[in-house]
Amino acid sequence: MKLVFPKQMKEIDRRTIEEFGIPSLLLMENAATALEHEIIPFSPHKVLLLCGSGNNGGDAYAAGRKLLARGIEVSALRIGMPSTREARFNYKLFKNFGGKVYGFKALTEKIKCFIKKHDLVLDGLFGVGFKGMLSAEIIDLIEYLNALSIFKIAVDIPSGINGINGTVNPVAFKADTTVTFGAAKPGHYFFPGHSFTGLLKIAKIGFPEKLFETSNIELVDDKLAKAFLPERIPWGHKGTFGKVCIVGGSSKYTGAALLAALGSIRIGAGMVYTFTPKETQRVVRNSLPEVISIASKSAILTSEDLETLHALIDDIDTLVVGTGIGRADETVEFVKKLLSSEKVKSLKAVIIDADALYAVSKVPEIIMGRENFLLTPHPGEFSRLTRKAVEEIVNNIDAVKSFAREMETRLILKGAVSIIANESGNIWLNNTGNTGLAKAGSGDLLSGTIAGLVAQGLSPLEALIFGSYFMGKAAELAQEYEATLSASMIADNYGKVFEYLKTL
Template sequence: MIVLTSQQMREVERIAIEKMGIPSICLMENAGKEVAWEVKRVMEENGLSSAVVIAGRGNNGGDGYVVARNLYNWGIDVKVFVIGSIGSISGDARVNLEAIRNLGIYVAEVTQKEHLKFLEKTLKDSDLVVDAIYGTGLRGEVTGLAKEVIELINQSEKFVVAVDIPSGLNADTGRVEGAAVKARITITMHFLKPGLLIYPGIEYAGEVKIADIGIPSRLAAEVRPSYHYVVSQDVALKSRNPDTHKGDYGKVLIVAGSRSMTGAAFMAAKSAVKTGSGLVRLAVPLSIQPVIQSALYEAIIYGLNEEGGVISYKSLSQIFELIEQSDAVAIGPGLTHEGEVSKLIEDVIRNTEKPLVLDADALNALVGRLEVVKGKRVILTPHYGEMARLTGLKVEDIKNNIFEVARSFVRRYEVTLVLKGARTVIATRDGSIYINSTGNAGMATGGSGDVLTGMIVSLLGQGFEEEKAAVYGVFYHGKAGDVAKKSKGEYGMTAVDILESIPEALSEGLKG
């Protein structure tokens, strides 16, 4: 699904208004009307009878006046508060403000602290709040009276419907700019905004709905959207051609495992099998080969040179021999980063052109030697902790700047990055950001990442380009987690439950 930044949204609106000649006040009418319909529905469903619209001085406030007018026309008790002086309101917002005043709708200004008392009382006496203080026009931090108003809205614990974006939330980054309204529903105008799809923005937006405000959707192409929200329609799978054999579905190699981490190797390989690979080869330290073999029948298991249950540098030639026979390779799950593992991984990467998925200990191995991946056909799959080690940034800084961090990493190292978190983000070499929509908190469990690695390498082996393998792999991994949650619940589900759910997740994907 298309996602537009606030600047791109403004540009699309400009094209609609200036080039297409669609009157801006019509767009505002459509926006306000759509929100009003939703508010009416919510009020009827929840037995609510009175609403208060809290408006800012810009066009977001203008949408709010249209909401108020429509609610009033439908016989709903509605009051309007304007944060700032009414005299300073201009343009379409002014036109709509005049209309509601002419109709006799109650409109009050909040320009000084004393006004807050009455607003607080009105909030207490009302059932629902329409938040129309700031939309895509927010610049910098919310301060002063507006900040206090936002805090009052949140303290009121009323049903809040936000217009376009919860006021105070940065539409592009999902960060809270000083204070932000906590909405139950956000009705965003025509296209999703990145800040609604990433934490903490997700928690402020509540349920996000998209309102058709009459902008021709094809205009989005003119601003070349670089953010995408990945939903099932974007990753529909094709049925297999009946006239095929296992050679058509790729041979993958997974280099994984150590004495204390046999499970990681098992899960990555089993997940590749379940994702549909024609052939999976799993290379593990020689001493754990029998254990794996007794648990995993569908893969071919190779024993690598090792020292104390950890692969040794001597295994390099064995690994290359196997790489030669493979279409795609995953390295990392459960390897440990003891001994010669780091050097070994560096040399494997340096000397192959095959598509690679690097996860877990392969990422640890790359700390301080990242230049080796530059321009290679590599997908890196770090979680925030691994990303922090790779980049030298703090986890908090990564979480607060997910898009920027992911993008600048990819720009620098020319790889595909899967940055795993509560909302996994994929950054690709063409500068795009894909935000995944599937998955749940039950997936925050050991081995979940190994399953993802197996899925992505399987898709690479089946001929998906790196970008697609990453986006599809992350989506179906999350979906498998959602399937597992249905029967096991978030507490009890395990990585094995996720991998066991891959077939069902993929089958649903076939339906589109």
């Protein structure tokens, strides 16, 4: 599903008016109709509008007028006089239809009593272009409203949410339902904004659909995911479904390679190898007899292991490097040499995860333009790669896009909403999952899952997108309470995701 940034939406609005001849007042009328249709099923007796000075306020006034025409009592709290032609027009009509407007300057006991008389509130204070801080008076108003059990609907986006990255500073209108126009915005999905959005509904109000085609940001939804399902031909054998090798493990992280291998197996790879130190090898052998487990020459992975690993690469399709591998100097050098070698160029994909990313941060040029490389950093790892503070990169689509373009690579910045980018600057957001994934081992499981998908025929980029969706959906479909989930338990639910997608 296509998403648009607030700036893009403003441009689509302009082009619809100027190039296609759709009057701005007609667009506002259509928006009001969408809001009216959302409100009517609740059969409200008294509706309160929160109206800002811009076109969000205009949408609210227009919706309020339609409700007045139906005989519903509607009042408005005005935060500033209407400042646009469309808002002024609908403000006047609202009053002509008998709507009562009250100016708001501060939250008094009298206003509190007035608000409580209503059974539905429509928020039209600020739109998707909002940035910065709310005033103290508006904060007081929103916090009071959020504490009430009155049903709340937001126009386009709840007031106080940044439409680009979902930041809230310091609070936002907590909607039960948000009706947005044309297309959803990233701020609807990024946290904490998503927590204030409620049920999101997208209303088509007359924008030509082809204007959204130029957007290079997409939400990974069920429809897109289903298109990526690997084919399982009935006569296939283990070689048909590809071979994966997991390179990692150390005395400190003996389970990481195991979880990556588990991800590859459960997603459908035909054969899975691990190449690890002996201590990790024992863990893998004792837990996953299906895996072909090969041990390194010493207690850590070093350059002495490259010859053995290069021979193994001739027989596999995809490689995962870094899960639990550690940061010993000899291991860092091993990773550098492995990723720089000609051998790995023949692979369908090389998934670079965990401490292999630490090694890459020392020599980032080794990933430049390598078409089969996929990076899977969490914010801390991406911070190291970009030399930017974690706070600067969380939910920062531009930072991910810029890095992918500059390094000519593909990556996923993992998070509650993961950001996926390719070298062309295209973006996908994945919002499947829950807090059950906020556990050690989830990243290892994801890396193996992605590798298993490439082994089965998906392109590296498709596997990055689908793998992220798939693991998140597995966490959602788990019957256990999310706090009790672990990476291995999430892998146990992979079958449910396949079944779910096949029913769509």
